[in-house]
Amino acid sequence: MGVGKGTVARAYAKRYGVFNIDTDDLIESFANKEVKEIFASKGEAYFRKLEQRTAKWLRKSVKGTLISCGGGFYKVKKLNKIGTVVLLDASFEWIHHRLKNAKNAESKLTKRPLFTELSKAKALYRERKTAYQTVADVIVHVEGKSMDEICKEIHKVSS
Helix, strand or coil: CCCCHHHHHHHHHHHHCCEEEEHHHHHHHHHCCCHHHHHHHHCHHHHHHHHHHHHHHHHHHCCCEEEECCCCHHHCCCHHHCCCCEEEECCHHHHHHHHHCCCCHHHHHHCCHHHCCHHHHHHHHHHHHHHHHHHCCEEEECCCCCHHHHHHHHHHHHC
16 A cells, blocks of 8 residues: 555556556446545445455456556455466555655545554554565565666566
8 A cells, every 4th residue: 555556557557558457446437436435435345345346357357457456455356367466565664755755645645545544554554564475476676666677677577
């Protein structure tokens, strides 16, 4: 959550001429609500059901496309059947600094309903870290790397 999945995906798609879709965007389109509204009105459990539905559609309908996934998407069943799972890895401190110092920091933080309380966000980060590493086919450490370096590393391991 907040590591830059969407930013990296857009840069990678542009560099290598592939399509890129975002699971949160797909869910928002399907539900006709923003993620934060879904969390507020229906709760996290409902949102996770929408993620599972999205994963099933991706498995059946999408090929040859870069898919950037929301922070909790690692929990969907048969994730590895969708494609190569690349984990963009960074420390919590680096992620928080990235979000806090972005040009549109308020928007970036508001868009992440699970990041509203720093102590809870940090606990969630620790809780998810091992799970992310378990489902990842490839781990790319992003701290201190340029977007070009990150894209090249992903391309090298996923081609």
